[in-house]
Amino acid sequence: MTEKATPSPEAITAWARLMRVSRQLVENAEDALKESGLPPLAWYDVLHELAEAGEGGLRPFQLIERTLFAQYNISRLLARLEADGLVEKLPVADDGRGQTIRITAKGRETRRRMWAVYGRSIADLVGGKLSADELKMMSALLGRLRDPAVLD
Amino acid sequence: MTEKATPSPEAITAWARLMRVSRQLVENAEDALKESGLPPLAWYDVLHELAEAGEGGLRPFQLIERTLFAQYNISRLLARLEADGLVEKLPVADDGRGQTIRITAKGRETRRRMWAVYGRSIADLVGGKLSADELKMMSALLGRLRDPAVLD
DNA sequence: TCGATGTTGATGCAGTTGCATTTATATAGA
DNA sequence: TCTATATAAATGCAACTGCATCAACATCGA
Numbered sequence A, B: 001m002t003e004k005a006t007p008s009p010e011a012i013t014a015w016a017r018l019m020r021v022s023r024q025l026v027e028n029a030e031d032a033l034k035e036s037g038l039p040p041l042a043w044y045d046v047l048h049e050l051a052e053a054g055e056g057g058l059r060p061f062q063l064i065e066r067t068l069f070a071q072y073n074i075s076r077l078l079a080r081l082e083a084d085g086l087v088e089k090l091p092v093a094d095d096g097r098g099q100t101i102r103i104t105a106k107g108r109e110t111r112r113r114m115w116a117v118y119g120r121s122i123a124d125l126v127g128g129k130l131s132a133d134e135l136k137m138m139s140a141l142l143g144r145l146r147d148p149a150v151l152d
Numbered sequence C: 001t002c003g004a005t006g007t008t009g010a011t012g013c014a015g016t017t018g019c020a021t022t023t024a025t026a027t028a029g030a
Numbered sequence D: 001t002c003t004a005t006a007t008a009a010a011t012g013c014a015a016c017t018g019c020a021t022c023a024a025c026a027t028c029g030a
Helices: A009-035 A041-056 A060-067 A071-083 A105-127 A132-143 B009-035 B041-056 B060-067 B071-083 B105-127 B132-143
Strands: A087-091 A099-103 B087-092 B095-103
Touching: A009 A041, A009 A105, A009 B009, A009 B105, A009 B132, A041 A060, A041 A071, A041 A087, A041 A099, A041 A105, A060 A071, A060 A099, A071 A087, A099 A105, A105 B009, A132 B009, A132 B132, B009 B041, B009 B105, B041 B060, B041 B071, B041 B087, B041 B095, B041 B105, B060 B071, B060 B095, B071 B087, B095 B105
Parallel strands: none
Antiparallel strands: A087 A099, B087 B095
């Protein structure tokens, strides 16, 4: 029982910074993608996981675990990705309910083009502002804020 | 010209942590409010700014600067807050286009009840996980990531 | 084997967001 | 003064999100 009802001033400041900075960074990264005529960040997250998964692909519920998106969100996002030809849905042999999602060549290409822009955003917005040690320190501190209930 | 096209591994890790942790924290805080039958975080942000502004109130464009919400977003959020009786819109003497937004007694009360829940979330999710020094360190690091173009 | 329960993924509907545009007023410059 | 431009705020429309529920299949226990 270490929880307090009222947060300390330090906690409030850190929270406020975190909220504000993360919003700004997301917005900047989204804007950069938009300006290049590329799809939004959410698409990247999914394409990234699928690219890492390789030919075996992933089940939608695995994407939910990895990306933390809501189930209905993934369902519709995958529908859009499929409509764009970036992923394909395959039936699963031993489970008639499910499907396996696999990234297509076009999907890999889109991911690559997105990374060219997204990666530059990360380099500019974060890499260019803090030293490697500072970045490690920040990762460590943020890591301690992770929800233990969520694998990560 | 210190920008690089490809971010360092440290930058990528820090970015990923920041994205993931901030999403989790927002979601947890939103859930706590929802469970208490209270309005979403965005309402708190606006009510908070208006409460700080006092009787003089704020113009919508000032709220946009402070909260970083989009113009149309503020416009509609204020319409909802007004419909709920949490704020009132007053004409501005020397500018016929504009209006001044002032928080009502009911608005203050709602903000108070939201803070009881929101503050506990902050205390639990952040205050309880890091020491005061660590929180200060994190605020300082995050502060260096702020967009210089945005007052803050 | 069969029914109860659990899991996977989709979807109808209402509410919200994003984009572009509009309306109304203010300000600056000829 | 009168027109052109800028600023404040609202809004129509399409896309997206959240919620609840559903349909389809799987699994477990009697």
